[in-house]
Amino acid sequence: MCKVYLGLGSNQGDRFNYIQQATQAIEQEIGIVEQTSSYYETEPWGFYDDISFINQVVKIDTRLSAENVLKHILLIEKQLGRNRITSEQKYSSRVIDIDILFYDNQHISLPNLEIPHPHIHQRCFVLKPLNEIAPDYVHPVLETSIQNLLKNCIDNLHVRKMTVKDIFEQPLAAGLSTNFNIDNYHLRRERSF
Numbered sequence: 001m002c003k004v005y006l007g008l009g010s011n012q013g014d015r016f017n018y019i020q021q022a023t024q025a026i027e028q029e030i031g032i033v034e035q036t037s038s039y040y041e042t043e044p045w046g047f048y049d050d051i052s053f054i055n056q057v058v059k060i061d062t063r064l065s066a067e068n069v070l071k072h073i074l075l076i077e078k079q080l081g082r083n084r085i086t087s088e089q090k091y092s093s094r095v096i097d098i099d100i101l102f103y104d105n106q107h108i109s110l111p112n113l114e115i116p117h118p119h120i121h122q123r124c125f126v127l128k129p130l131n132e133i134a135p136d137y138v139h140p141v142l143e144t145s146i147q148n149l150l151k152n153c154i155d156n157l158h159v160r161k162m163t164v165k166d167i168f169e170q171p172l173a174a175g176l177s178t179n180f181n182i183d184n185y186h187l188r189r190e191r192s193f
Contacts, residue, residue, distance in 0.1 A: 001061045004031065004069060005101040005134065007117070007126050008056045009042075012095045015054040018080055022096050023058060025076040030069055031062030037129030043157040054162075057101070057129040066103040070113050073098045101126065105140040116141055124155040132161075 006026065010018040016039070027033045037057040062069060080096045101117045108115040120126050121142060127150040130137075135147040142149065 001031075001063060002104045003034075004060045004062055004103050005130065005137075006058050006060065006073075007097075007099040007101050007130075008058065009053045009097045009125070010095055011051045011053040013081075018096045019054055019056055021080055022076055022098055023056075025079070026058065026060060026072075026098075029072045029076060030064060031060040033058055033060050035059040035133050037132045039162040040125060040129050040159055041162055042125035042159045052158075053125065055125045055129060055159075057126070057133060059133060066100065066106065066108050066113060066115055067110070069100060069103065073100065099126075101130065102137070102140070105138075107141055121149045121153065122155055124150070124153050124157060124159045127153055128159050128161070 008019050008022050010016075012018075019039070023033060023036065035058070040055045042053045042055050064072065077096050077098055099117050100113070100115055101120055103115045106115060116139060117126070120130075120139065127146060131146050131150045135145065137146050138144065139146070139149060
């Protein structure tokens with residue numbers, strides 16, 4: 001089994017529900033979800049939008065190759081309504097975004113797949129939730145811990161850890177629907193193998 005860290009994000013529609021649906025699909029199609037970070041509200045990175053992203057990092061165990069993990073991720077994104085834009089604008093709003101951050105300790109460089117994700121060390125919205133669940137994990141290329149990467153990250157965009165109270169006190173502003181499953185939130189946060 002391979003340990004894989006995935007970054008999830010959404011800033012359109014029912015953001016929490018998209019993250020939960022993606023996590024459930026990941027568990028059904030890719031592998032066992034061992035651990036999830038808290039939710040983080042973050043400013044968009046690389047472009048401007050009035051609506052913040054909700055981000056989370058999940059750790060999974062899988063038997064799939066990195067290439068097959070990517071294939072399943074693209075299918076999950078499509079099933080949830082993501083339309084990938086093939087234009088010069090690389091970053092844009094989206095209902096769901098799933099990135100492979102790490103695949104075991106491997107370094108993979110293919111035309112359509114770069115692992116570790118090449119921008120991890122530049123993005124607090126990835127490093128903060130990753131640091132929550134894997135502070136001592138050592139980046140296989142940069143050869144330093146997630147904790148050190150976060151400490152040295154110069155990204156100054158707003159990233160705020162959300163609480164359950166935040167989620168339920170501002171459901172409309174947070175994009176929360178009645179489909180949000182608080183039991184799922186707690187079970188996944190506490191699950192550890």
